[in-house]
Amino acid sequence: MGAEAQGRRAAPGAAAVRREAGLGYIELNGKRKAMTSVEELEAKYMINTYNRQQDRTPVLVRGVGCRVWDDRGREYLDFVGGLAVNLLGHCHPRVVEAIRRQAGELLHASNLYYTRPQAELAQVLVEHSAAGRAFFANSGAEANEAAIKLARKYHHPRRYKIITAQRSFHGRTLATVTATGQPKYQQGFAPLPEGFLHACFNDLASFEQLVDGETAAIMIEPVQGEGGVHVAAPSFIRGLRELCDRSGALLIFDEVQCGLGRTGKLWAYEHWGVSPDILTAAKGLGGGLPIGAMLARSEVAAAFKPGDHASTFGGNPVASQAALAVLEVLLEDSFLEEVRQKGGLFMAGLQRLASLFPALVKEARGLGFMAALELHEPLAGAVQQRCQDRGLLVNAIGDHILRFLPPLIAGEAELEQALAILEEVLSGQV
Ligand SMILES: Cc1ncc(COP(=O)(O)O)c(C=O)c1O
Known part of the structure; x- marks a missing residue:
């Protein structure tokens, strides 16, 4: 690596990449070089x-609200939503303002010191959850890693097993990929950490069979996302609490x-009236900046002592201010009620498509602004591409499932536009 780096990447600080009238160039050692396309740079260097x-x-x-633009000036309605990150759409003015303000004051301080945004974010999250x-x-992944470690520390040394659901997705670190109930993500990474077992989602008996005196925790997504948008049945989730x-x-x-x-409630678990002992969040929390949170009941959290767990960047002041701005909007009077109402409209629209095209669509499902269409044939990639050609970004999960994660600020007009594009694509039989 050293020789390669010295030989080829002579320019300290790499390149200042700029764009002029749509034509990019790279400055290396003060000399201009025509910039290769992003695709070529990626293929060569990533x-x-x-x-x-x-x-x-x-x-x-570029992105504003529910829309993004590509480098050719094409506009897209974004129903991928940064894979559930852009809760408030792109560049929400209150999030941008919070980031700008904090970036001018203190970018980073390390967790050796107190910083106010982090402490205030903890307050808001705790006061609006069961934690x-x-x-x-x-x-x-890091939030889940922390949750797994906390569960094991709490029960140490008697219990260590973590039971998760098949089809689940919990992250890509070694522990969270092992917790993930999809073998395809684990292939090639053996030996995997010990003590992870997988039961069948929405099948309480299969969890009961695996629980024993060494079980530290059961971990599930109340609505499985990456596994294809599967919503937990009320009896299943309540049964897990009792178990x-x-x-x-x-x-x-x-x-x-x-x-x-x-899903139209601040936490999905509120739909079932069941509280967890540990709760993890990330993705949309920072409005586009990276931040994750692990929240726990106080008695459980007390198992972590200083030095047991840490993160250099975790709760960084800028990310925390962004998260405070996101939460401020989410917690405004009627915001979530509107998400529930608009989510109902979108789901009704997807169900209409399912009944219009029964030969193509097997099922429409979801909760709030987390929705999916499952297809009979492996056509999800083709539908994704046809939608993109018509200016709508949607996400194909595997071959059969299309996932929709619109920004929560999407209005009826955007939802209808997306449904109209989908209908056009499906009516061409893809
Ligand atoms: C339910 C769930 N847990 C954990 C993760 C991992 O999050 P990250 O990619 O931020 O590590 C994801 C990502 O898709 C997820 O959907």
């Missing part, structure tokens, strides 16, 4: 972990994707 396709994947350069204490990380109470295991809800208003 590790190939994302399935972007040169001729198909747009280069996004008593907060810990901040930078992503969903945990009976057995002494902790109940962890991973609300990284379904939390923070996505």
Whole structure:
């Protein structure tokens, strides 16, 4: 690496990349070089972990509200929503203002010191959840990693097993990818950490069979996102709470994707009236900046002592101010009520499409602004592409499922536009 870096990347500080009249160039050692396309730069310099396709994947350069633009000036209605991050759409003015203000005061301080935005964010999250204490990380996987560690520490040394659901998704670190109930994400990474078991989502008996005196926690997404948007049945989620109470295991809800208003309640678990012992959030929390949170009942949180867990950036002042701005909007009087109402309209629209095209669409499902269409045939990628060609971004999960994660600020006009584009695509039989 050293020789390679010295030989080829002579320019300290890499490149100042600029754009002039649509033509980019790179400045290296004060000399201008024509900038190669983003696609070429990525192909040459980035590790190939994302399935972007040169001729198909747009280069996004700007976003406002529910819309984004690519470098050719094409406009898209964005129902991918940064994979559930852009809760308030792109560049929400209150989030941008909060970031600007904090960036001019204190960008970073380390967790050796107190910073006010972090403490205030903990207060808002705790006061609006079933938790008593907060810990901040930078992503969903890290929030879940913290939850797994806390559950094990709480029960140490008697219990260590974590039971999760098949089809779940909890992250890409070694522990969270092992917790994830989809073997495809684990292939090639053995040996995996011990003590993770998987039961069947919405099948209480399958969880009961796995629980024993060594079970530290049951961890589920109340609405599975990456696994295809599957909503927990009320009897299942209430049954899990009872099972945990009976057995002494902790109940962890991973609300990284379904939390923070996505389903029309601040936390998805509120739909079932069931509270977890540990709750994780990330994605939309920072309005586009990376931040994750692990919230826990005070008695459980007390298992972590100074030094047991930490994060250099977790709860950074800028990300925390952004999160405070997001929460301020989410908690405004009628905001979530409107999400529930608009989510109902969108779901009714998807169900109408399912009944219009029964040969193509197997099922429409979801909760609030977290919705999916499951197709009979492996056509999800084709539908995604046709929608994109017509100016709508949607997300194909695997071959059969289309996922919709519109910004919560989407109005009826945007929802109707998206449904009209989908109808046009489906009516062409894809
Ligand atoms: C439910 C859930 N948990 C955890 C994660 C991991 O989050 P991150 O990618 O921020 O690590 C995701 C990401 O999709 C998720 O949907």
